[in-house]
Structures are given as structure tokens and as C-alpha cells.
Amino acid sequence: MKISEKVGSKKLVEICNHCGKSVSFGSGLFVNRIPDFNDIYTRIANNLEYPEGDFVCIICDTIHDEIVDI
Numbered sequence: 455m456k457i458s459e460k461v462g463s464k465k466l467v468e469i470c471n472h473c474g475k476s477v478s479f480g481s482g483l484f485v486n487r488i489p490d491f492n493d494i495y496t497r498i499a500n501n502l503e504y505p506e507g508d509f510v511c512i513i514c515d516t517i518h519d520e521i522v523d524i
């Protein structure tokens with residue numbers, strides 16, 4: 455995975471960075487998605503499963519203290 459090439463790009467990655475689910479328009483999670491303003495290195499440091507994602511879905515935002523088993 456070439457993470458470094460994505461840094462600096464303003465194109466948003468419309469997945470939840472906790473569970474990897476799509477939060478793009480029409481996904482059902484679009485409306486309640488929360489933008490994550492951390493950069494990708496911060497997300498990696500936080501051990502997120504999908505650090506390239508620019509959003510957190512409402513499900514993970516609600517239960518972010520728990521391990522999500524998918």
C-alpha cells in the first residue's frame with residue numbers, strides 16, 4: 455500500500471477509518487458520517503484499521519470505545 459502518495463491529495467476517501475465501510479452518497483452512512491481531520495499518520499498511530507479513510511461512520515462514532523468485530 456502506497457500511503458505516502460495519498461498524502462497531500464485533497465481527494466477524500468469515503469470510507470470509515472474504523473470499520474472500512476463506505477460512507478459515500480447512497481451508502482446509508484452518508485448522512486451521519488463524521489469527517490476525521492487527523493492526518494493519515496495520526497490515524498496509523500491510533501491503530502485504525504483503515505487509516506486512509508477520511509471519515510468515521512455513525513456506528514463507530516457511537517461505539518468507538520469498543521472493539522468492532524466484523
Ligand SMILES: [Zn+2]
Nearest residue numbers: 470473511514
Ligand atoms: Zn465505521
